[in-house]
Amino acid sequence: MEKKFKPETLCVQAGWQPTKGEPRVLPIYQSTTFKYDTSEQMARLFDLEDSGYFYTRLQNPTNDAVAAKIAALEGGVGAMLTSSGQAANFYAIFNICQAGDHFVCASAIYGGTFNLFAVTMKKLGIEVTFVDVDADEEELNAAFRPNTKAMFGETISNPSCAVLDIEKFARVAHQNGVPLIIDNTFATPINCRPFEWGADIVTHSTTKYMDGHATAVGGVIVDSGNFDWEAHADKFPGLTTPDDSYHGLTYTKAFGKGAYMTKATAQLMRDLGSIQSPQNAFLLNLGLETLHLRMPQHCRNAQAVAEWLESNEKVAWVNYCGLKGNKYYDLAQKYLPNGSCGVIAFGLKGTREEAIKFMDNLKLACIVTHVADARTYVLHPASHTHRQLTDEQLREAGVAPDLIRLSVGIENVEDIIADLQQAMG
Ligand SMILES: *Cc1c(COP(=O)(O)O)cnc(C)c1O
Numbered sequence: 001m002e003k004k005f006k007p008e009t010l011c012v013q014a015g016w017q018p019t020k021g022e023p024r025v026l027p028i029y030q031s032t033t034f035k036y037d038t039s040e041q042m043a044r045l046f047d048l049e050d051s052g053y054f055y056t057r058l059q060n061p062t063n064d065a066v067a068a069k070i071a072a073l074e075g076g077v078g079a080m081l082t083s084s085g086q087a088a089n090f091y092a093i094f095n096i097c098q099a100g101d102h103f104v105c106a107s108a109i110y111g112g113t114f115n116l117f118a119v120t121m122k123k124l125g126i127e128v129t130f131v132d133v134d135a136d137e138e139e140l141n142a143a144f145r146p147n148t149k150a151m152f153g154e155t156i157s158n159p160s161c162a163v164l165d166i167e168k169f170a171r172v173a174h175q176n177g178v179p180l181i182i183d184n185t186f187a188t189p190i191n192c193r194p195f196e197w198g199a200d201i202v203t204h205s206t207t208k209y210m211d212g213h214a215t216a217v218g219g220v221i222v223d224s225g226n227f228d229w230e231a232h233a234d235k236f237p238g239l240t241t242p243d244d245s246y247h248g249l250t251y252t253k254a255f256g257k258g259a260y261m262t263k264a265t266a267q268l269m270r271d272l273g274s275i276q277s278p279q280n281a282f283l284l285n286l287g288l289e290t291l292h293l294r295m296p297q298h299c300r301n302a303q304a305v306a307e308w309l310e311s312n313e314k315v316a317w318v319n320y321c322g323l324k325g326n327k328y329y330d331l332a333q334k335y336l337p338n339g340s341c342g343v344i345a346f347g348l349k350g351t352r353e354e355a356i357k358f359m360d361n362l363k364l365a366c367i368v369t370h371v372a373d374a375r376t377y378v379l380h381p382a383s384h385t386h387r388q389l390t391d392e393q394l395r396e397a398g399v400a401p402d403l404i405r406l407s408v409g410i411e412n413v414e415d416i417i418a419d420l421q422q423a424m425g
Contacts (some may be wrong), residue, residue: 062278103152133162346403
């Protein structure tokens with residue numbers, strides 16, 4: 001069914017396809033293990049000669065149904081749920097990079113991803129070069145080295161709200177023989193499908209809009225199946241040469257377009273864990289069933305709030321790509337014609353103490369680290385999510401010290417604006 005239906009239908013119906021007498025609603029397969037009749041049946045699974053379930057750390061039917069829904073929404077060939085967005089981004093890179101390798105990353109990214117890439121992956125011997133999201137192709141090309149294996153960026157950056165020129169990044173990545181990996185968390189496949197613009201792999205923190213109700217931390221990796229690993233076989237030996245841990249099986253030869261996802265599941269998930277619990281996958285699926293209804297409301301509300309902030313004399317600046325005159329307005333019109341997301345970055349005139357007082361005065365919008373769910377939230381990244389970063393790293397990540405991140409929910413917009421108004425005093 002996946003190919004012929006539009007996103008709204010996929011949100012509701014894709015993934016779980018019950019047959020006669022099976023539950024209509026996706027069941028939670030709350031089982032770590034699965035039964036077989038013969039030793040031979042089980043052995044074939046361990047050799048990747050048959051597909052089937054044997055242990056929930058590798059695969060679980062509830063997770064797979066939800067992953068299939070997200071793959072359909074993004075237009076990919078396969079997907080894997082992970083325990084968090086952090087795990088998704090780590091696996092997406094680590095599946096094709098090993099010690100001694102390098103990748104290129106847009107500098108305007110989520111603070112947690114910045115730490116993962118710049119600090120933790122460096123300890124594993126994998127180096128990253130950050131490039132400005134707005135850099136031209138020549139500057140982007142200059143960041144590549146012979147050992148570069150991937151390029152990474154966020155469709156809409158958290159929290160700085162920069163919009164990535166996906167086609168430009170894809171062109172540069174492909175000129176250099178590497179895939180483009182896009183974290184599509186803020187846009188969701190309702191507002192942007194990066195594969196349509198040349199991206200090869202998409203990741204999400206499903207914790208955000210996909211779940212949409214702040215109930216379950218999770219992540220997902222989706223593969224377009226479009227990147228030709230064999231054409232750059234020397235760069236990707238993990239996919240194109242025999243894996244000793246599976247009796248010398250070669251992923252590209254055995255699985256074709258499924259090579260990348262199979263390796264991520266059979267090797268990384270087997271060895272590193274980080275599976276999403278089936279309970280959380282069930283909650284994620286409930287969220288996905290209304291994603292197409294919630295995203296337009298987030299966007300309508302955020303547009304109205306951004307326009308109100310822009311016209312308010314106490315506000316120093318507003319960054320929301322739906323505002324005419326915004327630096328990213330044209331890119332947003334191209335990549336996000338139906339709307340971007342509910343997240344707005346802005347700064348207040350006055351001191352940092354006044355900004356903190358404003359946040360403390362809010363009644364409807366509450367201070368939480370979370371973004372991108374049904375409720376309106378506010379956060380000061382420099383003193384919360386990004387407090388590990390130095391001032392220079394903050395600037396590199398596009399996070400001004402006075403930046404307030406407002407995640408506009410799906411409440412009545414007049415109530416949201418009235419709350420902001422009273423908090424400004
Ligand atoms: C939140 C977030 C992450 C990390 O996801 P978790 O689910 O919190 O691990 C990664 N990328 C983006 C853009 C995010 O907003």
